[in-house]
Amino acid sequence: MIENLHKSGELKIRIYAMISDSPENFSYFIDTIGEPILLPKLTVRSFKFFADGSLGSRGACLINPYSDSQKNNYGQLLSDIEEYKSKLKLLYEYGFQACTHAIGDSANREVLNQYSKILGGGNDLRWRVEHAQCVNPNDLHHFSENNIIPSVQPSHATSDFMWALTRLGKKRLQNCYQYNTLFRENQLIALGTDFPVEGINPIHTYYAAVYRKNKNNKPIGGFQIEESLKPIDALKGITFWAALANFEEKIKGSLEEGKYADFVVLNNEITTCNEEEVLKAKVIRTYINGEEVYKN
Numbered sequence: 642m643i644e645n646l647h648k649s650g651e652l653k654i655r656i657y658a659m660i661s662d663s664p665e666n667f668s669y670f671i672d673t674i675g676e677p678i679l680l681p682k683l684t685v686r687s688f689k690f691f692a693d694g695s696l697g698s699r700g701a702c703l704i705n706p707y708s709d710s711q712k713n714n715y716g717q718l719l720s721d722i723e724e725y726k727s728k729l730k731l732l733y734e735y736g737f738q739a740c741t742h743a744i745g746d747s748a749n750r751e752v753l754n755q756y757s758k759i760l761g762g763g764n765d766l767r768w769r770v771e772h773a774q775c776v777n778p779n780d781l782h783h784f785s786e787n788n789i790i791p792s793v794q795p796s797h798a799t800s801d802f803m804w805a806l807t808r809l810g811k812k813r814l815q816n817c818y819q820y821n822t823l824f825r826e827n828q829l830i831a832l833g834t835d836f837p838v839e840g841i842n843p844i845h846t847y848y849a850a851v852y853r854k855n856k857n858n859k860p861i862g863g864f865q866i867e868e869s870l871k872p873i874d875a876l877k878g879i880t881f882w883a884a885l886a887n888f889e890e891k892i893k894g895s896l897e898e899g900k901y902a903d904f905v906v907l908n909n910e911i912t913t914c915n916e917e918e919v920l921k922a923k924v925i926r927t928y929i930n931g932e933e934v935y936k937n
Contacts, residue, residue, distance in 0.1 A: 647683045653934045655682045655903065657887045659689035659740050662728060671735055681901075681930075684887060687738035688728070689771070691719045693748035696774065696801065696808055701745035704777065708810040716745050726755055733759050738888075739768040740792070746775040746816060753783035760787040769831070769886060772797065775809070775817040784826035790886045791823040794835035795849035795875075802864040814865075820850060821868045830870070831886035832878035843879050847911060848919050850875035856920060872912040902931040 646652040660666045666688070677686030693716055694700020699707050702716040732739050739756065743749040749770065756768050765788065773791040783789060798818035806814055824830040834846050845856050850870045853863035863869065870878065884894025893901050906926040911919050927935035 643683055644678075644680075647680055652682045653929055653932075655684075655889075655893065655901075655929065657684045657687075657889070659687045660685060662688050662690050667728065667731070670737070671731055675735060677737060684889065686736075686888065687740045687769070688732060690725065690728075690739065690741040692741050692743040692752050693717065693719055693745050696744055696805065699808065701775070702748040702751075703745045703775075703809075703813075704747045704750070705813070707808055708813075709807045715747070718748060718751065722751070722755070726759075729755060729759050733766070736766075738766065740771050741769070742771045744772055744774040746777045746780075746813070749773060749776045750780050753780050753789065756789055757783050757787050760789070762787060764788055767886060767888060772835075773823060775813070776819065776823070777816055781822065781826060784823065788827065790827070790829070790831055791820075792831040792833065792886055793820055793823065794833050794839060795820060795846050795853075795870075796839040796855065797835065798853060798864055798868075799849045799855035799859070800839060802860055818865060819868045820870055824870060824874060829882045829885065830874070830878050831883045832875065833883065844911070844920065844922050846879060847875050850878065852916055852919075858920075876912055901929070903929050 643652065643656060643658065660670060678684070679686065693702040699710060699714055700716050702718050705715070707714045707716070729739055741752045743752045752770055760766065760768065767788070767790055769790045769792045771792050773793055774797065784791060801818070805817065809817065820830060832846055832850060834841050834843060840856070849855065851872050853866050853869050854860065881890060881894035884890045891900070893903050896902070896904060905924050908923045908925055909918055909921070911922050923937060924935070925937050926933055
């Protein structure tokens with residue numbers, strides 16, 4: 642469907658699509674095509690795995706039990722480890738990206754360990770951990786040692802802050818939503834919205850990353866404010882580093898000669914204005930390859 646829209650010229654945005662790890666998709670993309678799809682407005686080069694569930698549902702897989710569960714509940718892994726390993730090896734062989742949803746510290750440990758065994762150190766395959774929500778300090782080194790990209794959604798922190806403490810307790814919570822810590826591993830971090838789980842407005846993503854607050858300006862003082870990103874790093878996270886995480890930094894993500902003219906025009910400068918003005922920022926125009934596709 643998306644490829645047809647691309648061919649007809651109706652597709653007005655650029656899409657980086659992740660493929661679910663079903664047997665049918667592996668058969669088609671690995672056995673039949675054997676290489677990524679790289680079109681001007683459609684990139685298909687990654688497979689999406691789910692290591693565990695969510696923290697809110699107590700489905701995220703933890704090293705130690707949930708603090709608010711009477712059933713000695715650790716959550717659970719959703720993938721068979723041996724099958725997961727074999728699929729990762731195929732992606733490595735054929736040059737596809739692995740993008741794995743991992744929320745709990747046990748799930749992140751398993752994903753990082755399996756990635757590291759296959760990647761084996763320095764590489765430019767840009768395998769990603771989606772969310773990287775709770776990562777034990779003993780496991781952080783895998784990101785820098787194996788060039789693994791943390792792909793996070795800052796609004797998760799500002800949506801979860803009201804109940805995350807009860808799930809994990811104060812000590813473990815310090816190892817969650819640690820975006821500045823993750824940034825320091827490789828001096829980059831990819832930011833997204835996680836729509837439709839969270840709102841689609843990237844201004845709210847930026848605000849949550851810098852001020853650690855939601856669109857209602859809560860919590861006062863910011864949630865775990867020491868893990869906030871600098872304004873320029875948050876901006877890079879939703880533009881250049883997001884493009885880099887897709888292998889697309891040479892064609893988009895910044896305004897440079899030779900790249901697509903993809904950009905938005907805002908009514909104020911969010912990296913230098915006062916905090917209260919950030920959430921008032923509006924998109925006036927949106928351009929894709931120089932073509933105006935939205936006007937407010």
